[in-house]
Amino acid sequence: MENLLQQLVNGVAWGSIYALVALGYTMVYGVLKLINFAHGEVYMVGAMTGFYTARALGLANRPSGLGLAATLLAAMATCAALGATIERVAYRPLRHAPRLAPLITAIGVSLLLQNTGQLVLGADPKFFPPLLASHEMLRVGSLAVSNIQLTVLATALALMAGLELVVMRTRVGRAMRAVSQDAPAAALMGVPVDRIIQLTFVLGSALAGAAGILVGLSNPKIDPLMGLMPGLKAFVAAVLGGIGSIPGAMVGGLLLGVVETLVAGYLSSTYRDAIAFVILIAILLYRPTGLFGSAQPEKV
Amino acid sequence: MRCSRGGGMRRSALGAALFGLALLACGPDKGGSGAAGGAGKDPIRVGHFASLTGDTATFGQSTDRGIRMAVAELNAAGGVLGRPIEVITEDDRSVTEEARSAAQKLIQRDRVVALLGEVASSRSLAAAPEAQRAGVPMISPASTNPRVTEVGDDIFRTCFIDPFQGAVMARFAHDDLKAKRVAILFDFKQDYSVGLADFFRKTFKALGGEVVADERYTSGDIEFRAQLTTIRGAAPDAIFVPGYYTEVGLIAKQARELGITVPLLGGDGWDSEKTLEIGGPAVEGDYFSTHYAADSDDPHVQEFVKRYQEQNKQVPDAMAALGYDAARILADALARAGSTDGPALRKALASTQDFAGVTGRITIDEQRNAVKDAVVLKIQDGRFRYHRTVSAK
Numbered sequence: 001m002e003n004l005l006q007q008l009v010n011g012v013a014w015g016s017i018y019a020l021v022a023l024g025y026t027m028v029y030g031v032l033k034l035i036n037f038a039h040g041e042v043y044m045v046g047a048m049t050g051f052y053t054a055r056a057l058g059l060a061n062r063p064s065g066l067g068l069a070a071t072l073l074a075a076m077a078t079c080a081a082l083g084a085t086i087e088r089v090a091y092r093p094l095r096h097a098p099r100l101a102p103l104i105t106a107i108g109v110s111l112l113l114q115n116t117g118q119l120v121l122g123a124d125p126k127f128f129p130p131l132l133a134s135h136e137m138l139r140v141g142s143l144a145v146s147n148i149q150l151t152v153l154a155t156a157l158a159l160m161a162g163l164e165l166v167v168m169r170t171r172v173g174r175a176m177r178a179v180s181q182d183a184p185a186a187a188l189m190g191v192p193v194d195r196i197i198q199l200t201f202v203l204g205s206a207l208a209g210a211a212g213i214l215v216g217l218s219n220p221k222i223d224p225l226m227g228l229m230p231g232l233k234a235f236v237a238a239v240l241g242g243i244g245s246i247p248g249a250m251v252g253g254l255l256l257g258v259v260e261t262l263v264a265g266y267l268s269s270t271y272r273d274a275i276a277f278v279i280l281i282a283i284l285l286y287r288p289t290g291l292f293g294s295a296q297p298e299k300v
Numbered sequence: 301m302r303c304s305r306g307g308g309m310r311r312s313a314l315g316a317a318l319f320g321l322a323l324l325a326c327g328p329d330k331g332g333s334g335a336a337g338g339a340g341k342d343p344i345r346v347g348h349f350a351s352l353t354g355d356t357a358t359f360g361q362s363t364d365r366g367i368r369m370a371v372a373e374l375n376a377a378g379g380v381l382g383r384p385i386e387v388i389t390e391d392d393r394s395v396t397e398e399a400r401s402a403a404q405k406l407i408q409r410d411r412v413v414a415l416l417g418e419v420a421s422s423r424s425l426a427a428a429p430e431a432q433r434a435g436v437p438m439i440s441p442a443s444t445n446p447r448v449t450e451v452g453d454d455i456f457r458t459c460f461i462d463p464f465q466g467a468v469m470a471r472f473a474h475d476d477l478k479a480k481r482v483a484i485l486f487d488f489k490q491d492y493s494v495g496l497a498d499f500f501r502k503t504f505k506a507l508g509g510e511v512v513a514d515e516r517y518t519s520g521d522i523e524f525r526a527q528l529t530t531i532r533g534a535a536p537d538a539i540f541v542p543g544y545y546t547e548v549g550l551i552a553k554q555a556r557e558l559g560i561t562v563p564l565l566g567g568d569g570w571d572s573e574k575t576l577e578i579g580g581p582a583v584e585g586d587y588f589s590t591h592y593a594a595d596s597d598d599p600h601v602q603e604f605v606k607r608y609q610e611q612n613k614q615v616p617d618a619m620a621a622l623g624y625d626a627a628r629i630l631a632d633a634l635a636r637a638g639s640t641d642g643p644a645l646r647k648a649l650a651s652t653q654d655f656a657g658v659t660g661r662i663t664i665d666e667q668r669n670a671v672k673d674a675v676v677l678k679i680q681d682g683r684f685r686y687h688r689t690v691s692a693k
Binding site: 122123130146220 | 353354357488521533557580
């Protein structure tokens with residue numbers, strides 16, 4: 001029983017990272033109907049930014065909450081800028097092209113970032129400095145929850161709550177929802193569609209940057225290709241939740257993390273990576289709209 | 301980008317200064333040329349395929365440093381057969397398939413007389429058929445999986461093999477740690493890790509112990525908490541983690557976070573400064589078997605450690621020592637063979653007897669493996685410390 005609880009804690013902490021990345025996929029899909037395959041690389045850039053920021057600030061041997069916050073902000077800011085740039089340079093010129101063109105461009109951007117990362121930063125894995133000294137926060141029987149897991153979870157939940165606030169309670173959020181429902185109509189109502197799309201990239205990328213820091217905190221090995229697998233998994237999480245749906249991405253991410261952990265813990269870790277794609281296939285076959293998505297009639 | 305492909309630069313024998321410049325120009329630890337001495341004579345070309353970058357980068361880098369140090373010393377003493385030795389290093393980026401193509405390049409493009417490499421058994425296994433087919437003797441300095449030398453009679457190694465290493469750690473867990481119940485967490489994508497786990501499991505059971513959890517992971521994984529939670533539930537007295545240092549450091553960290561306090565045990569895949577860097581306090585009190593101890597009081601070892609430290613500003617790990625020994629055994633065999641001809645060299649290598657290396661006295665047996673002692677190191681105060689020697693007999 002305690003083991004199962006522990007696995008759930010592990011799974012939720014791991015899944016919260018997927019959830020943060022999945023949000024970026026789903027938001028961009030919401031406004032552009034584009035799967036931004038470069039999103040996993042934005043997450044990688046977030047982790048790398050954190051690594052170099054922590055080094056520049058000399059935080060490697062002085063774990064502190066303040067240092068962590070500074071690193072987190074730096075990564076989010078860098079990724080936000082990167083997201084805006086990618087949108088402006090790679091996707092906006094293709095706004096009215098057939099949908100396949102931006103999709104292929106997204107794969108191109110992804111490869112560009114992966115290989116630039118290897119060229120500039122080196123292919124070697126880097127080891128994220130311990131920004132928090134790890135210790136036990138909670139112990140019930142053998143159930144142990146470390147401060148790191150709690151920090152990851154709390155930060156992820158806080159960011160998701162913040163996003164929910166922005167999207168549901170602000171003018172910008174309302175504009176985003178309007179663009180996502182019907183971009184031409186939103187434009188006619190005076191919504192600056194290009195700016196709102198760019199802002200969507202900014203928000204989604206900042207969350208991916210935060211996910212990069214959180215993964216560096218709890219699983220401190222980073223490299224230029226680290227975004228590939230989590231990127232695909234987060235995409236699966238977004239589809240699982242219902243692509244385009246913000247609560248769906250959160251639930252999908254957490255669920256995927258828990259399922260992966262349970263599979264690795266009780267079945268075999270051999271199937272850990274496979275399970276995500278089995279889920280993807282099952283969802284596409286039986287419930288293409290995902291858990292929270294609603295079927296929309298095709299607009300002609 | 302690999303610097304070693306810079307054509308003329310790589311092939312020239314311009315000596316240490318230019319070599320240093322070349323290294324600077326392409327960042328640290330990427331290939332280059334390294335022949336000096338015996339100028340004017342055609343050098344004997346030796347290929348080294350190694351993981352200079354990637355997940356196990358320190359293995360390739362250390363081995364290369366060890367080899368180059370040995371070759372520089374040999375060349376300073378007049379080379380072999382009156383000719384200098386030139387080492388050509390090809391990076392395989394720690395990727396199994398690239399090891400094969402790196403070996404191919406060295407054989408076909410560079411026409412090397414012998415190959416040195418790899419550390420990881422999967423990569424040695426990928427390259428060995430190429431060497432065997434071309435009739436170019438290959439010496440793996442550090443691959444411990446038995447299958448490596450079974451590829452053919454051109455494949456040698458200068459280290460002990462996993463049945464021995466696995467048994468050493470199983471006995472150590474049983475006799476020294478008094479463990480009755482152990483858990484195993486191994487990397488099922490690496491022949492090395494699978495083999496070592498296998499021999500450990502067999503020996504530990506034969507000694508009357510119990511394997512209470514048998515979990516696996518994949519190279520490149522970063523999240524191990526699920527497997528570790530299962531292991532924690534089985535309440536073992538020790539956990540055997542026969543992986544490579546990158547994952548080992550992460551595993552140790554996550555194990556301690558989950559409140560697992562029993563010692564972790566490992567094999568020579570742990571032997572890298574990076575284990576300490578990544579694991580930090582989490583690997584304190586853990587043990588692993590390896591090929592030599594840098595803090596041994598053997599004067600031969602101390603002399604090697606001192607010279608290596610002068611040149612590289614770091615304590616040589618086992619891979620550096622094995623690289624050094626492998627290069628010297630090759631040179632010794634070349635001298636005895638009297639030629640660089642494949643069959644003659646193979647025969648000379650096979651008859652290597654009681655060679656005094658820094659990793660012990662090396663005799664090549666009929667299966668082309670080295671018969672050697674193993675040492676167990678303990679991680680204490682952020683350092684590897686000699687714990688005990690286990691004899692090969």
